[in-house]
Amino acid sequence: MAEHIIDSIFLFLPEITLTLTLVAAVLADLVLKERNRMVAWVVFAGLLVTGVFVLRQCGLNESIFSDMIAVDPFSVFFKGLLTIAGLFIVLFSVVSKELEQNGRRIGEYYMLLTGVLLGMFLMAGATNVLMMYLAFELTSISSYVLSGFTKNLRKSAEASMKYIIYGSVSSGFLLYGLTLLIGITGSTDIYGIRDALQSSVGHDAVLYLSVMMILVGFSYKITVLPFHFWAPDVYEGAPTPITTFLATASKIAGFALLMRFFRISFVDGGITDFAGYEGIIAVIPWNIIVAILATLTMVGANLMALWQDNIKRLLAYSSISHAGFILMGLVLLNDEGMAAMMVYLAIYLVMNMGAFFIAMIISDRLHTERISDYQGLGRSSPFLGVSMAIFLVALAGFPPTAGFIAKIFIFGAVIHAGWIWLVVVAGFSTVISLFYYIRVVKNMFLSEPPDSMKPIETSRGVMAVVIMLLIPVFVFGIWFSPLLSWARDAVVLFGL
C-alpha cells in the first residue's frame, strides 16, 4: 500500500508542481517588490516546470491513488493543452490594462489561476466520481472569484454573481446525478460503475434520471444549449484574460471529464463485430440526446451570435457553437470521434485565444468592445486587423487555417459513422457562422476608418504573443499529420 502511494506520488508530479506554484505565488506576492509583474513570472516559470513533468508522463498508462486518478495518454494530452492555455493566460494577464487598473491584489489573482488549473488537471485525470466532483468544484469556485476579480467594475461583479448562481445549480444537478448513480451501482469509481451496469443493475427510471442529470450538469460547464444562459453574460463581464480562460481551458477540461466519464461508464466496447462501433450499456440512448443537444447548440448559438454587437459576447456565442461541433464526436461512441474531438479542442484553443487576445488589446486601447466601433481598424492598425481576420476566418473553418482541419476531422468522423443528418446540420451552421465572423472582418476592412481613429500601438511583447498563436493556426492548417498522430495516440484511456 505504502509503495503504491509512493509510486503514485511520483506520477502526480505535475499536480504537485502546480500546488507548489500556487504557494510560491502567495509567497512571492508577500515578499517581492514590484510584485504584480514578478508574481506573474513566478507562476509562468512554475507552469513551464509543470509542462516538463507533463511531457515526461507521455506514454504512461497507469492508475494512481487506488483508482482515483488515471495517468494515461488521454489525460496527458489534455494536461498538455491546459498547460499551454495556462501559459498564454498568464501572458494575457500581464499585458491586460483592465487588470492593471482595476485589480489591486494581483498576487491572489495568479494564485487563483493556478488553483483553477490544478482543478482542471484533476478533471482531466479523475476516474473516481468523488474525485471528479471535487475537481469540478475546485475549478468552479476559483473561476467564480476570478470572473469577479475586477470587482470595482459593475459588470464584473454581476458576471461573478450570475456565474455563482448558475454554477451552483449545475453542480447541484451533477452531484444529484452522481449520487443516484453511486446508489444504484454501489461503486464510486467509473470502472466499478461500468461493471455494475453491465452485470447486475436493472435499467430503471432512477438510472435514466441520473444519466440525464449528469448530462445536464456537464452541459452547463461546456455551455451546451439550452444550458448556456450564463455564458454570454459571464464572458462579457469577466476580465478578458479570464473570459479567454473560461472559453478555452474550462471547456477543454469539461470535455475531458465528460468524455472519460461517458466513454468508460456508459459505453460498451465490443458489442458488435463492426469495427469501430460500440454500443451503449445504459438502455437510455444518451448519444441521441447528445446529438440533439449538439444540433441545438450549433444552430441556436450561431443564430444568436448574428445579433451581437459586443465582440466578447459574439466570441462567447461562437465558443458555444464550437462546443456543439465538438460534442458531435461524443455521439459516435467510437475512438475516431474522440480523436476528432481532441484535434478540434487543440485547434480551438489557439484560434479562440488569438481572437480573444486581440479583442482584449483593442478594448484596452480604444475602450470599446462594440463591433461597430471596429470600423476601419484593419486599415489603421493592419497587424492587429489582419491577425484578427485570420483568427476569425480560422474559427469559421477556412482552409488553409487550422480551423478547417478541425472541422474536416469532426465532419469526417461523423460521416464515417453514418450520422449524415447531423453532419448536414453542422454544415449549414458553418454557413450561418460565416455571417457574424465576416461582419467583424467587414467592419475592420471594408469601412473607412473615422478621422478620430489613431493606429493602435502594439508593443513587441504583444506582437510576439499574437505571432506565437498565429504559427500553429497556419502550421496545423497545412501540415497536420503530427497533430493527428498525437490525438490518435492519445485516445487511450486507462481501463479500456
Place this chain on the structure above:
Amino acid sequence: MEFNILGIGVLTWLVFLPVLGMLLVLLIPGNNKNAIRWTALGITALQLVLAVIVTCLFDRSAAGVNDPQSFQFIEQFRWIAVESVPWIGKIEILYFLGIDGLSILMVLLTAIISVIGVISSWNIEKMVKGYFVLYLLLVTGMMGVFVALDFFLFFIFWEVMLLPMYFLIGIWGGPRREYAAIKFFIYTFFGGVLMLLVMLGLYFSVAYTNEAGEMVHTFNLLHMMNSANFVEGSIFYGLDTTWRYIAWVALFVSFAIKVPLFPFHTWLPDAHVEAPTPISVILAGVLLKLGTYGMLRILYPILPDGTVYFMYLMAFLGMISIIYGALCAMAQDDFKKLIAYSSISHMGIVMLGMASLTNQGTVGAVLQMFNHGTITAMLFLTVGVLYDRTHKRGLYDFGGIANQMPKYTGIAMVALFASLGLPGLSGFVSEFFSFLGAFDAFRWITIISVIGIVLTAAYVLWTIQRVFLGEGKEEHNSLADLTGRELVMFVPLLLIVIFLGVYPGPAIELMNTSISTLVEFVGLAGK
C-alpha cells in the same frame, strides 16, 4: 512529360509563383506603388511564359482523365500520412498535380487573364499593396484548382480563392460593394460546404490497396473515378443508388453556383456591377469556368451514373440560363450588368454542350469556356475604359462614341460581335460545336436554346447602336482614345479571338483526346 526548374516541377511553379510574388510585394514599402505594380506584372508575366511553355510541350495524344499514366507534368508526393491504428486505416492526402486536355486550356486562360488583369489594375490607387497581395493570392487559388488532382488539394485551392475575392470586391468595389461581396461570399461558401460533405463521403467510400497490402482511404481523384475502389457497404458504393444521386445533386449545386446556372445565378450581376474592372475580368474570365471545369473533372467521372441520370436536368437548366440570361441582358440599361447577364447566357451554352455527353458538345463546351473567358474579359475591359473616362456605365449615357474613339470602337465591336457569335470570330466555333453536340442528344431543348442566339444578337446590336453609333453627346466630345497601356491589354485578347475564329484547330487538338476519353468513360460507366 516532365519539366523541372531548380528541381521543382513546373506546375508547382505555376501555382506558387504568385505566392512568391505576394511575399515580394509585402516587402516593398506601401508608398512605392509603381514597384508593386511592376512586381505583380513581372510575376504574372513569368507565369504566362511558363504556361505557354507547358502548352508547347504538352503531348496532345495523351488522354489523362482517369488514367494516371497519361497525365502530364505530374507531381505527386505524400503530403499528409498518418499511420494506421486498429480502429481506423491509414490517412493519406496527396500533393498531386498534373494536367491533361481538360485543364491545359484553362491553365493557359488563367495565365493570360491574370496578366491582363494586372495591366488593367494599373490605375488603382487605393491601398495598392493590399490589392496586389490579394490579387496574387487569388491567382494562386485559381491556378491551383486547375492543376490539382487530389480532392483535398482541389478543395483547399477552391476555398482559398474566396477570401481574396471577398476583399477585392468589398474594398475596391463600387457603392454597393459590401452587399455584393457578402452575397458572393455566402453563396460560394454554401457551395463549398456541400462539396466538403460529398468529399468526405467519397473519402470514406473509396479505398485502394497499396503495395504493402493495406487498404488506404484516399482523396486521390483518379482513384475515386475507378468504381472498383468503392468499398462494399460504404455510403457511395454501387451504381444508381439514392445516396449517389444525392451526392451528385449536392456536388452539382456547389459547382452550379460558381458557373452560375439558373437559379443560383443571383450573386453574379451584383458582384460584377460592384467589382472593379480587373476583378470583373478575373471573375468572368476565369472564376466562372471553375464551376464547369469542376463538373468535368470531378462530377462527370466520379459519379457517371448520376451524370447520365440527370443529363436532361443539366440541359434544361442550361437552356433556361441561355434564354433567361439573354432576356435579362436585353432589359438592362447598365452596360456592366448587361455583360454580366450575357455571361449567364453564354455559360448556359457551356452547360448545354456538356450535358449532351457527346464528343462535339463537350469539345464545344470546353472551347466555349476558353472563348467566353477571352471575349467577356474584353467586354468588361471595354466597359472599364468608358467608365474610367466618364464615370458612367449607363447604356443611354453614351452615343456616337465611334466618332470620338475610333480605335476603341473597333476593338469593342470585335468583342461584341464575337460575343454575338459572328462566324470568323472565336465565339461562333464553340457555340456551333456545343449546339451541334446538344442537338444530337436533345432535340427540342436545343431548338429552344438556339432562340437565345437571336436574343443575343438583338441585345448586342442594340448596345452597339446605343453606345457607339448615333449622335454624340456634348460632354463626351473630348474623350481620349485608347492609351498604350490599354492597347496592350486589348490586343492579345483580340488576336486570340480572331485566330481561334479562323483556325480553332490547335485549341481543339489540345483537348480532343482527353475529351473523347472522358465522354466514352462516362458513357460506359453511367449506362
